[in-house]
Amino acid sequence: MNGSTTIHVTSLMIASSLVFVTLFFSYWQKLKLEKETIISVVRAVIQLVAVGYVLNFVFGYKNPAFTTLLLLFMTFNASYNAAKRGKAIKRGLLISFLSIAVGTLVTLFILILTGIIKYEPNQMIPIGGMIISNSMVALGLCYKQMTADFKNKRDEIETKLALGADILLSSKKIIRDAIKTGMLPTIDSAKTLGIVSLPGMMTGLILAGIPPIEAIKYQIMVTFMLLSTTAISSFISCYLAYHEFFNSRKQLVDRSEN
């Protein structure tokens, strides 16, 4: 990324007048969003400045153990957020951590093995961030779907249990639907890439002066890795999570518990 694409701070200052457009509309249309707009803009600037300095520091700190620690920290945060979407799943945090970690590990391993990326913080952290946050969203959707299905389809599950089916066979359809629900947004966005949207990462590369033909290569890699991580983590989490809706006697846990 060469100097010609560097944005000057003064230019940014002038660009900040765009915020006044928002404020003007809010005031004029009595949307009462002035306060929120100012707070969100100030927050965005502060957070990004902080992240910029942190990443600057992190990228300079080339210790692989440190990179790993950061990736684990990101995975933990993502798991915590995903688990909140399925409160009925008692070991949700553990299950999410495991599934995101395995999904991320496999994907990163393949990418490193093919030589596309190196285990260096300036590559690992942004790429890890992308796949971990994508998995987080997928798991959240899986849990939400699963919790709703285990609540609404009790008759179907208990009918199968009563016929002597094991809990896996009784839940198979629900597990499948949950995995699908988790993966669909990633698949859908892959379908419309370049037609409906130019993804943020590719836009960034192009703005920074990378030729579009090079930028799409990165986007293709990103699409592949998002798909694989989402598939792996949705699959693992759903096959672990369904157990939580049954007790040790293979009975559906009580309505009032979830």
Next chain:
Amino acid sequence: MSLLEFTNVSFNNREEDILKGISVSINSGDFMSIMGPSGSGKSTFLRLCCHLISPTDGTLLFHGQPIDNFEPTDLRKKIAYCFQTPYLFGDRVRDNIEFPYIIRNLPVDDARVKALFSSFQMTTDYLEKEIKNLSGGEKQRIALIRSLLFTPEILLLDEVTSALDVANTAIVEHVVTSLHNEGTTILWITHNPEQGKRHANKVLTIKNGEIQALETIL
């Protein structure tokens, strides 16, 4: 011999006691009718019998052993439960008929399927019918067939004839009594006192979650 033995069994779901202090023994070969007002806990009693729920208090023995000693899926293959509102899954009747075979890893026994359909005065043409096009009575009979493909030791029937007309009720009663004659123990919830007494050797009346009466009919 006592097949199912309830001793002081209670079931509560945190807020309220649904069944309290139930002591009753069901013997091999019994035909027990279960009666009682709506909401008294009859269905809950049957759900305990097939281990879809466990007592929160008291002991429940199956063949003289604590029910928890048995593998739940084995238990439920021996103790079939037909729901008050039958639930047919999948798209077609076939999905339901194949399910018991899938569970046991066995090929579908076409002769057995055919015989059961005809004992309910239906044909196997029904196999390809879509679930959403079936009447309530047809659904109930198919749910019964699904539970009877492998003859259970105990058959639990939860008001299975309440959606059926007189002719279909007679068909179901006929199948159930012949099963009973072949050795299956029957527990049947019914709101019809006359039906309750016609075939049964015991009538259990539940009220407000407690046993109000246990009559033996000679």
